[in-house]
Amino acid sequence: MDGIRATLRLDRTGFSLETDIVIPDRGITSIFGPSGSGKTTLLRCVAGLEPAASGTISVRGERWQEGKFFLPAHKRPVGYVFQEASLFPHLSVAGNLRYGLRRSATSRIGLLDRAVELAGIATLLERRPESLSGGERQRVAIARALCVDPQVLLMDEPLSGLDQARKSEILPYLERLHEELEIPILYVTHSAEEVVRLADHLVLLDAGRVRAQGTLPDLLSRLDPGIRLGGDPGAVLEGTVGERDGIWHLARIDFPGGALWARDTGIAEGRSVRLRVLARDVGLSLEPPRDTSILNLLPAKVEEIGEDDHPGLALARVRVGSTALLARLTRRSAATLGIAPGRQVWAQVKSVALMDERGGGEEP
Amino acid sequence: MDRNDLLSLWLTLRLALSVTAILLAVGTPLAWWLARTASRWKGPVAAVVSLPLVLPPSVLGFYLLLAMGPHGPLGHLTAALGMDPLPFTFRGLVVASLLYSLPFTVQPMQSAFESQGRRLLEVAATMRASPLDAFLSVAAPLALPGFLTATAMTFAHTVGEFGVVLMIGGDLPGATRVASIRIFDHVEAMDYGAAHRLAGTLLASSFLVLLSVQLWRPRRRTA
Numbered sequence: 306m307d308g309i310r311a312t313l314r315l316d317r318t319g320f321s322l323e324t325d326i327v328i329p330d331r332g333i334t335s336i337f338g339p340s341g342s343g344k345t346t347l348l349r350c351v352a353g354l355e356p357a358a359s360g361t362i363s364v365r366g367e368r369w370q371e372g373k374f375f376l377p378a379h380k381r382p383v384g385y386v387f388q389e390a391s392l393f394p395h396l397s398v399a400g401n402l403r404y405g406l407r408r409s410a411t412s413r414i415g416l417l418d419r420a421v422e423l424a425g426i427a428t429l430l431e432r433r434p435e436s437l438s439g440g441e442r443q444r445v446a447i448a449r450a451l452c453v454d455p456q457v458l459l460m461d462e463p464l465s466g467l468d469q470a471r472k473s474e475i476l477p478y479l480e481r482l483h484e485e486l487e488i489p490i491l492y493v494t495h496s497a498e499e500v501v502r503l504a505d506h507l508v509l510l511d512a513g514r515v516r517a518q519g520t521l522p523d524l525l526s527r528l529d530p531g532i533r534l535g536g537d538p539g540a541v542l543e544g545t546v547g548e549r550d551g552i553w554h555l556a557r558i559d560f561p562g563g564a565l566w567a568r569d570t571g572i573a574e575g576r577s578v579r580l581r582v583l584a585r586d587v588g589l590s591l592e593p594p595r596d597t598s599i600l601n602l603l604p605a606k607v608e609e610i611g612e613d614d615h616p617g618l619a620l621a622r623v624r625v626g627s628t629a630l631l632a633r634l635t636r637r638s639a640a641t642l643g644i645a646p647g648r649q650v651w652a653q654v655k656s657v658a659l660m661d662e663r664g665g666g667e668e669p
Numbered sequence: 670m671d672r673n674d675l676l677s678l679w680l681t682l683r684l685a686l687s688v689t690a691i692l693l694a695v696g697t698p699l700a701w702w703l704a705r706t707a708s709r710w711k712g713p714v715a716a717v718v719s720l721p722l723v724l725p726p727s728v729l730g731f732y733l734l735l736a737m738g739p740h741g742p743l744g745h746l747t748a749a750l751g752m753d754p755l756p757f758t759f760r761g762l763v764v765a766s767l768l769y770s771l772p773f774t775v776q777p778m779q780s781a782f783e784s785q786g787r788r789l790l791e792v793a794a795t796m797r798a799s800p801l802d803a804f805l806s807v808a809a810p811l812a813l814p815g816f817l818t819a820t821a822m823t824f825a826h827t828v829g830e831f832g833v834v835l836m837i838g839g840d841l842p843g844a845t846r847v848a849s850i851r852i853f854d855h856v857e858a859m860d861y862g863a864a865h866r867l868a869g870t871l872l873a874s875s876f877l878v879l880l881s882v883q884l885w886r887p888r889r890r891t892a
Contacts, residue, residue, distance in 0.1 A: 354791055378794035379803075385795035391788050395810045404806070405796035453796050 308334075308489035309457065313350050313360040322346050322358070322513040328506065330365065333483050333490045335504035335521075337497075337534065343513040344493040345388070348459050351491065352385050353378035364457055365489075382409075384450030386460040390442035392434035398445050399430040405453035416454055423485065424448035424478055440471035444478060451486075458482070458490040464499060479503055497534035501525075501541055501581050502660045526629035528611030528620050538613075538620060539583035540630045546574050555600075558659070562626010566600045567657045579660040584620055584631035586656040591642055593651050601654035605630065607646055610639065623652055630654070670866050676843055677851035678870065684759070684847060685827040688766045689774075692823050693816075695767075696774035701804070703775065704782035719776070721769045730836025733765050737837070757839045762847070765837040766827050773822040781815025782808060821882040825875050 308330035315322040322343045328334045336344045350358040353369070353376060362370040369376045384405075392401050406417055421427050424444040434442060443463055450458060463479075464472045476499075482490065483503060494500060500507065500521070507524050509516040509532055517524055517532045524532055526540045544560035549569050556569040558580055565580065572578055593602060605623035613620045619639050621632045630652055634644070644650065670678075703715055721729060737743045737755040743764070747755055755761035785808060793803035809816075831849040838845030840854070848871055855864035 352795055354794070378791070379797050379799050381795075383795055385792070387788065387792065389788075391792050393789060393792070393807060395807075404793075404798075408797035408802075449796070459795075 307363075307365075309351065309362070309364050309491070311347075311351060311360065311362045313347070313358050313362070315346060315350060315355055315358040320346075320513060322350070324510070324513070324515050326508055326515060326518060328489055328491065328508070330489055331487060332505035333492050333503050334506040334508060335500045336491060336493045336508045336510060337495065337500050337504075338510035338516075340495060341512075342510040344495075344510055345461050346513075347510065348385075348461050348491060348493050351457070352383050352459055353381045367456075382453070382456040384453050384455030384458045386443075386446050386450045386458070386463045388461045388463070388465060390434075390439075390446040392437075392442060392445060392449070394434055396434075397430070398426065398432050398434065398437070401434070401445060401449050402430075402452045405449055409453040417452055420448040420451035423451065423481055438471070439467050440474045443467065443471075443475055447475075447478065447482070451482075456488055458486065458488060460490065461493045462495070463492075464496070465494070476502065497536055500534055502579070522629065526622055526631055528609055528622055528631075530612065530614075537583045537585055538631055538633070539581055539586075540628075542580050542582065542628050542630075543577065544580060545577045546572050549574055556659075558657075560626075560628050562624070562628045563603050565603075565654060565657050567659045570659055572659075581658040581660060582630055582654055583656070583658070584633040586654060587623075587630055587632035588653040588655065589621065589623070589632050589634055589638075589642070589644060589650045590653065591650060594653065597653070599653045599655055601657070603630075603652045603654065605650055605652040607644055607648045607650055609646055610644065623650065625652065670863070670870075673842055673846075674848075674851060674863065674867050677846050677848045678867070680759070680843065680846065681828055681848040684762055684766060685824050687763050688770055688827045689820060689824045691763070691767060692770060692774040693820065696771065696819065696823075697778060700775045700778035701782055701808070703779045719772050722772050726769065726830065726832025727836060729769060730765065730833040733768065733833070734836055737761060737764070756837055757841060757845060759838075759844050762834060762838045762845055765833050766830060769830055769833045770823045770826050773826045774819045777815045777818040777822060778812060781812035781818075785811050817882050817885060821878050825878050828871065828875065 307327055309326070309328040312325045313322060320343070324347060336347060338344050346355065349355045351362060356375060360370065368374065369381055393404065396404065402417055402420065421430070424447050426441070426444050426448055429437065429441055429445065434445070437445065447463065464475060467475070480503065492503060504521050506519070507521050508518040509524070522541050522543065525534070542560050544558040544565070546556050547559035547564060548557040550557070554569045555566045556572065558565050558567055558578060560580070567580065603625045605625045608622045608624050608629070610619055610621045613633060617635055617637070619634055619636050621634060621639070621644060623630050623632060632652060638644070699718070703711060703718070734756055735741050739748070739754060744754055747753070755764055789807050789811070790803050793807045798806060829849060831853070834845065834847055834850060838847070840846050840850050848867055852864050852867050855861070855867065
């Protein structure tokens with residue numbers, strides 16, 4: 306079942322939004338794009354906060370908007386985390402949580418406790434919003450959004466106003482939401498790091514139009530320069546910790562079609578992890594190189610070659626089993642080695658970034 | 670203070686309480702509308718609401734007198750309803766004071782609502798609060814300082830009015846002779862002692878009303 310289908314149109318002076326998006330029923334869908342691309346507006350349309358928007362929205366089979374029919378915001382079962390926490394200043398933390406709890410249609414038992422536990426705010430309940438730090442406020446805002454028992458969780462750059470330390474404080478909670486909530490989460494951001502770390506699905510927005518949408522591994526391994534997140538191109542792959550080598554402090558990450566060794570960051574065996582492999586860290590050779598310091602050597606098949614940022618460079622997408630990697634190479638190497646679609650090669654992966662609870666990446 | 674002085678104080682209190690109660694009921698939705706609307710009528714309506722601030726009370730009183738008279742629209746209305754004409758009655762004073770004190774109710778509340786912005790109401794909407802529910806549970810409690818100021822200003826201003834009262838109400842004991850008129854009578858009769866007693870009472874009570882608002886005013890919280 307689709308989570309959210311939305312065909313929307315909104316015209317303002319100097320800006321128009323025209324989108325057609327399909328969002329899966331579970332997991333985090335990141336809405337990514339430069340500022341002014343309409344990310345927040347799209348989220349507000351889904352929440353019913355833009356009555357001027359026309360089009361259709363259906364969520365988990367329910368019609369929220371179609372033609373003249375417009376379900377008002379307070380009747381849409383969404384949880385909304387605004388960019389600034391926007392807590393009610395006249396209520397305590399507990400009062401803020403109960404506000405939505407009292408008004409939610411289901412008011413399931415344990416909803417409040419679970420939200421409090423998920424956001425880690427048990428010790429803050431009696432506090433006033435003005436006495437909280439920025440990170441605490443945002444966690445309360447997340448818990449508050451969960452207390453309405455939402456069918457969809459909408460998050461508008463929940464980390465953007467926070468410094469790096471506060472971001473690292475909240476990211477693990479977001480990852481827990483991701484693991485534990487069985488509802489679609491729409492997550493607006495302009496941070497490539499948050500996308501790579503959290504998103505399963507990606508909607509790329511530019512000037513009010515959808516540039517591309519799809520699963521994160523699929524979109525990030527495309528060669529089209531228009532759909533990069535900014536910064537270095539690189540593939541994202543999902544795997545599980547297969548083995549931890551205590552002697553050399555390495556962890557083997559198994560993914561469909563192969564395995565990669567990464568520096569052991571203490572993640573337990575069997576846990577699923579996400580790896581980011583930048584194109585500049587992947588080299589291609591026709592024969593398996595001998596006596597190299599590079600640990601990760603994978604048999605791969607070249608699928609497509611495309612342009613890179615510089616005329617001397619090219620990007621190649623190669624498949625290792627069913628998993629795609631990007632490799633950056635010079636055009637000269639591509640020509641002299643005869644690297645072309647269909648060719649069997651060896652991919653040497655110099656460095657792997659493990660997206661783990663500590664934020665950012667780790668390199669072996 | 671003689672019996673007539675006490676009667677005028679009682680009349681003043683009744684007038685101020687009636688006007689404050691009615692204006693809070695009428696002014697709140699008006700202030701809310703002015704704070705939220707994008708209508709092209711906002712400007713004209715706001716200007717009309719503010720007119721009593723700048724008009725000489727005699728001007729306002731003069732036109733009200735004409736309107737309430739037997740040939741004015743309010744006069745026709747009262748006649749159609751089978752009521753006595755409004756001029757020189759307590760009811761007439763209430764109607765005149767409602768107009769005269771309107772900006773003192775609406776403006777503090779309007780700025781209290783405007784300073785809240787829309788965000789918290791949107792938050793309330795995403796938490797299943799209907800617009801009325803959001804108003805009662807979020808906007809109104811946050812505007813409490815504005816309500817207090819509006820109440821005190823309306824009350825104190827109604828107590829203190831003179832010109833409009835004189836034009837509409839005249840000087841009828843027990844019906845329209847409010848304290849400010851009574852003071853004028855004392856001064857005109859050169860009875861400065863009596864004027865002092867009544868004027869001092871008004872001065873002290875007005876001061877106490879405004880002081881209590883300052884003391885009760887909740888500490889301003891950051892949103």
